[in-house]
Amino acid sequence: MNYRHAFHAGNFADVFKHAILIGLLESLKAKQTPFCYIETHAGAGRYDLQSEAARKTREYENGVLRLFGATRLGSHTHIYLNLVRALNAAAPHELSVYPGSPLIASLLLREQDRAALCEWQEDEAGKLKRLFLGDARIGVHHRDGYTALAGLVPPRERRGLVLIDPPFEAQEDEFRAIETAFAAAYARWPTGIYAIWYPIKLRQQTLPFQRWFARQKIPKVLCAELLLHPDNSALRLNGCGMIIVNAPWKFDRQLAELLPSLRQHLGQGRFGQHRIEWLTRE
Numbered sequence: 001m002n003y004r005h006a007f008h009a010g011n012f013a014d015v016f017k018h019a020i021l022i023g024l025l026e027s028l029k030a031k032q033t034p035f036c037y038i039e040t041h042a043g044a045g046r047y048d049l050q051s052e053a054a055r056k057t058r059e060y061e062n063g064v065l066r067l068f069g070a071t072r073l074g075s076h077t078h079i080y081l082n083l084v085r086a087l088n089a090a091a092p093h094e095l096s097v098y099p100g101s102p103l104i105a106s107l108l109l110r111e112q113d114r115a116a117l118c119e120w121q122e123d124e125a126g127k128l129k130r131l132f133l134g135d136a137r138i139g140v141h142h143r144d145g146y147t148a149l150a151g152l153v154p155p156r157e158r159r160g161l162v163l164i165d166p167p168f169e170a171q172e173d174e175f176r177a178i179e180t181a182f183a184a185a186y187a188r189w190p191t192g193i194y195a196i197w198y199p200i201k202l203r204q205q206t207l208p209f210q211r212w213f214a215r216q217k218i219p220k221v222l223c224a225e226l227l228l229h230p231d232n233s234a235l236r237l238n239g240c241g242m243i244i245v246n247a248p249w250k251f252d253r254q255l256a257e258l259l260p261s262l263r264q265h266l267g268q269g270r271f272g273q274h275r276i277e278w279l280t281r282e
């Protein structure tokens, strides 16, 4: 396991993932009843953009940094930017802190909500535990998120969201690991919302994954993708996607507002595409 999210924090894939995450959390907050946020691959929770790792790749410069000053962003993108801004209030002109998905979620959870976060790498799990020390709403599990998931669902709240965001070091095997873990969790908790992030390098790697979801005979599976380069090179992260199971009502319309603006601001050349497709409906 070599993957360290510090090298990628705040890149275009994080912007895409975190803006969608905020939309899903806000939709759960439309009701007062509590919900539970579960992550299988949580990371460290907070990243130092001035660290050696982040400065080596500077991926955030083609990600979150591009959105500052941009207008006509969707309302969830503004929430996202304001969270990043608030964490950098001490030095607003030099972005130094980037919130991972657990920190973003914790800043949006209410008193009645709860989170269960899994992280397999010891040092990352340690950072996550220290970040949420004293926050009784948040439980950190130093565990394999794939095997932990079935034991975490259904949560006692019976409402909530599971984010599955693996490192994809195992390349195509990671897609199969997600399918297995998702099927076991869905069998136990068919009403939860599941958001599953995936990288797009070669189209032939992502098609079987989408077809698998389309074949499961489960309703309301939405697929969102953002491509900044053609999907024909295994050597580059050309884009990324999110499968959303039990997508909230009209969530496709929210994505139709979000994705064109991300494409416009994060585009790295003339190429740029987005896609919103229901893989299954009601």
Ligand SMILES: C[S@@+](CC[C@H](N)C(=O)[O-])C[C@H]1O[C@@H](n2cnc3c(N)ncnc32)[C@H](O)[C@@H]1O
Residues within 6 Å of the ligand: 003, 004, 005, 014, 017, 040, 041, 042, 043, 044, 045, 099, 100, 101, 102, 118, 119, 120, 121, 124, 143, 144, 145, 146, 165, 166, 167
């Ligand atoms: C893409 S990063 C997560 C980023 C995070 N979700 C965010 O958006 O801020 C993937 C994380 O999964 C962790 N990881 C890898 N295999 C795992 C496993 N089997 N179970 C739990 N965590 C794992 C890695 O250590 C890494 O921190």
